[in-house]
Amino acid sequence: MAEIQIKREALLSLLQDLIQIDSVNPSLSSKGTGEAVIARYIRDYLNNLGLEVRFQEIEKNRVNVVGVLKGSGGGPSLMLNGHTDTVSADNMEIDPFAAEEKDGKIYGRGALDMKSGVAALIMAVQSIIEAGIKLKGDVILTLVADEEYASIGTEAVVDEYTADAAIICEPTDLDIVIAHKGFAWTKIEIFGHAAHGSLPHRGVDAIVKAGKVLAAIEELGKTHLKQKTHPLLGSPSIHASLIEGGTELSTYPDYCKIKLERRNLPAEDRKRVTSEMQELLQNIQLQDDRFKADFDVFFFRPAFEISPDQPIVQTVSRAFESICHRAPKFEGLWGWLDSAILAQAGIPTVIFGPSGDGAHAVVENVDVQSIITTTQVLVQSIIDFCNP
Ligand SMILES: [Zn+2]
Structure with a gap:
């Protein structure tokens, strides 16, 4: 299969828009505005791509956006999950919402954790649509609230949605994360x-x-x-x-x-x-x-673990090899992620995303090339999984 080109400028400007929208989790900071504004932005973006889009309003200003790219039927469905909330932007040593690009990196609160992952999964779907590729299985984008606090977002997702597998695009330094505590x-x-x-x-x-x-x-x-x-x-x-x-x-x-x-x-x-x-x-x-x-x-x-033999792990692994021309590293993560909630709901889940520095820290950035690679791996994974 010919490699699908990712539009670098469109990807970066989407990411910069996302960083420029303050979405600090209000349970973590009294100044936190919640996810409603960023959810509206993503809703409009996905609507323009032609997806079926809806809100899950969990609490006031606490909103999930779910966008579905309907397949033609007969293929497995894949969920792509990312959280839209960030930790507090107080006391940062950079302008948290400027989304400045410098030396191959983009800076800001959420640049790494995880607006770059959100941008990558949206752009992966956009690239597939623009390349005219038809999928059999559905792709379900779940852009969720509150991962940084109590995960009310992903809990609301599994109440209403399921899929044959899921990829969470948290930053993993391009490793494939198959376990966390x-x-x-x-x-x-x-x-x-x-x-x-x-x-x-x-x-x-x-x-x-x-x-x-x-x-x-x-x-x-x-x-x-x-x-x-x-x-x-x-x-x-x-x-x-x-x-x-x-x-x-x-x-x-x-x-x-x-x-x-x-x-x-x-x-x-x-x-x-x-x-x-x-x-x-x-x-x-x-x-x-x-x-x-x-x-x-x-x-x-609960902790989370998935066998490397599971189809979704194999899929992402093959996609990584074909894009990066080396075998992926399988890793464990010490922190807790929403993957445990998806796994508990019976959705085999793997975590894969970009590289960078300073998640939750005073200077946060993401490596631009790694977002492009993430998007490419996601594109291949979606096609491979939904069109077996
Ligand atoms: Zn995160």
Whole structure:
């Protein structure tokens, strides 16, 4: 198949438009405007391409755009997913919305994470349409809200849409990401007994007891968790994030609360993480009968993993080889992505996207050549997958 040319100028000007629209996540910054304006821009763009486009309005100013390029039928459907929200643009060392191009890079908040991926997946579909290529399967573009916070966007997508596979165009440095960790947030409450500071026989110090929990957590991280490993993801980990307790200097504190985060591997589900914490607290209790605690794993996101043998991984892999003339690298990512939600909904998912620097940092940029390569790989992948 002849390689389809990507229109560099059109791709870059689309990306620059996207960066220039402020879409900071309002759950992360009080100045955040949400995704409604960028969603309208994308809706109009996709309408002009002739796609079936609709909004999913999740909350006020929190909007997904879904565009469908209908196939002729009889081929597998492919979802291309990207988030339109960004983290806060405060305190950046560059103008976050100027989208300045310099030395082969484009700068701005979201340049890398992930408006370049959004631009690439839109331009991939545009290139296929303009080349006059007809597909059998549908291509479903889901440009979602809120990936950077609670993922209400992709959760709304899987309520209404499915596909035979999905590609998420988060920045992967042109590697093919087939696994990432999940996370669990746990609250532990330690109960003591309040008493005047001069009456040690009456008081039970909840903060000191909490120290036993912290020491046990450090030990757990250094021993048991280190023994578990995953070839792409390494070991799970655990750390304390927040602690709260005490009322005044001369009083034994009757209450202390710790919130902690555990990063989990694909084999570790909520049940596993819960029983591990139960055991940890029971062990302290066995050695200290005045230790009283309760816990709750109040938020859990599973890890993600897909077999390299899955058709979508093979498809992207072949496309990469034909464009880049080398074998792709299969990688794991430490952070959590919406891929886990798509996978849980039964959609085999792979992550592939451009290179750059400074996601969530004070200077963020994306490498222009890598966006073009991403778009080329997406074009080949779409044709290969939807026209088997
Ligand atoms: Zn991202």
